[in-house]
Amino acid sequence: MALATSACGSDEGPDSGPDPDIERSDAEALQGACQLPDGPRTFDQQKGPPEALDGDCVPTWTEAQLSAGFAAIRDERLLTSSMQPGFLRRIPWLAVDNGCEERAQAASYFLDQWGYPATYYARVASRPGKSLSLDTVHEPDGNVVWSHHVAPVVQVSGQLVVLDPAIDPERPLPIAEWRSRFSVPGDIDVALCRDHAVGAGCFDAVPAEPSLPSTAPGSLLHLRLVTEWRVQELLGRDPYRVLGPCPPWEDDCEPEPTPDPNLPPVLRRFASDQYDSPVWAPIYVIGDNFVEGVTTVRITGDGVDELAVIADINLRRIVINTIYPFGDYVVTAYNGALASQTMALTIE
Missing domain, CATH: 2.60.40.10 (Immunoglobulins)
Structure with a gap:
């Protein structure tokens, strides 16, 4: 799999680029007074109960940036798979069961490439004997169970807001609402990580540059795209339709054809x-x-x-x-x- 050449990768960026009223350096300046960790920190060192979250250092976005950035990471078709050469794919938001780390990293990477202010990662992990559970129409069983989850998070008007179309493709979610979709506060620990969506790390000594997960055949992001295709088949959807111009959140598509009993299956x-x-x-x-x-x-x-x-x-x-x-x-x-x-x- 390779990153497809498209307008989204051009120097100009897509129409969903940064709000002209606030540039990246200005956004970073707004966080100048926050207390960053002194040196590298792991997820376990940063985690705590949801009520203990301190989001002062999470970069600030405008409402316009939030709306445009969320739509861009949800809708832009940026990837191709060796299974369907030439068919552009989105970040695999419809492979809900697995792959949140790859989705979060890819979203943060593309937002950085388009010139948006940086994002942090909202990471949750279930406590011993607990789990995260999400009811979703995008899985054949109607439900997924996780031990952890992650998505990009930004600060808007003093509120932490999560960009996670896998949980809700209609809108970004305030972090408390995002958590409530799949957990109860007493079941999880939360950390706001600057540099790592996955693994033990949370903060590096210096900020890490956002990077796109490997898209080579056999890599995790490649496997998530393959899985997403298969999930649509198990749901009885046309993958070329739902992973192409007519995702579930698109309201302007023509209805699906109806089956014809006068023709064979x-x-x-x-x-x-x-x-x-x-x-x-x-x-x-x-x-x-x-x-x-x-x-x-x-x-x-x-x-x-x-x-x-x-x-x-x-x-x-x-x-x-x-x-x-x-x-x-x-x-x-x-x-x-x-x-x-x-x-x-x-x-x-």
């Missing part, structure tokens, strides 16, 4: 999770033109010959929760008498 692949693990249960049948109440799925092989029980269905995805024995099967989908092509399915 199309099978593309099978999956059981977003990581391309061996197929077992549930079985996600990924394809097209699946019609609720019409489409059936026949599974044959290893002593099985039956219409599968469909637990959930939409245009592009069928979920089957039945646990079949390990072995090799053949799958065919039908809209009435109209059959799809058959596909081999190995359960292991």
Whole structure:
């Protein structure tokens, strides 16, 4: 994967560039009176309960910068994947389950490249026996559970505000509201880190330059983009649509097409999770033109010959929760008498 050449990488920057009323050096000057750590500090040295947060050193943004910067990191399509050459991708905000560190680093990097004042990182970690849990329509299970989370944070009108489209793509969130989406205060420790979104570090001896996580094939950011694509398939979305011009927060797109019961279904692949693990249960049948109440799925092989029980269905995805024995099967989908092509399915 490589960083795509686009207007967002030009010297002029995008239309969502910095507010002319406050330059980066002016913003940094506003933090001149704050108490920075004396030397490097780890996350564990900086962490504390939410009520103990001291945000005086977090860089100040204007309301205009906050609005424009949030929209830019959410919407700009800056990356390409070797899986879909030439198809520009956003920071993978729709791969909610994993990758917050890479998203936060990428967002801070691009904001720096566009000339915005620096950001800090709002980092939370669950205390022993606790966890962070988020209900989200962007995961097949409808929920994710984390041990930690991170996103860029800035100060606006004396308030700490978090830029995290994975939690809320509609707007930046005041830090207390951001935390409340996935935790209760007594379950977590929080630190405001200047230099590190991930790992043990929090503050370096001198400010670190923002950097883009590696985009080479096999790198973590590359894997997050691959996972994000697969998650959209498991949700029954068209990845080219939702990761392209029509993300879930875009209101101006044409409605999705409706399935046609007078045409056969199309099978593309099978999956059981977003990581391309061996197929077992549930079985996600990924394809097209699946019609609720019409489409059936026949599974044959290893002593099985039956219409599968469909637990959930939409245009592009069928979920089957039945646990079949390990072995090799053949799958065919039908809209009435109209059959799809058959596909081999190995359960292991």
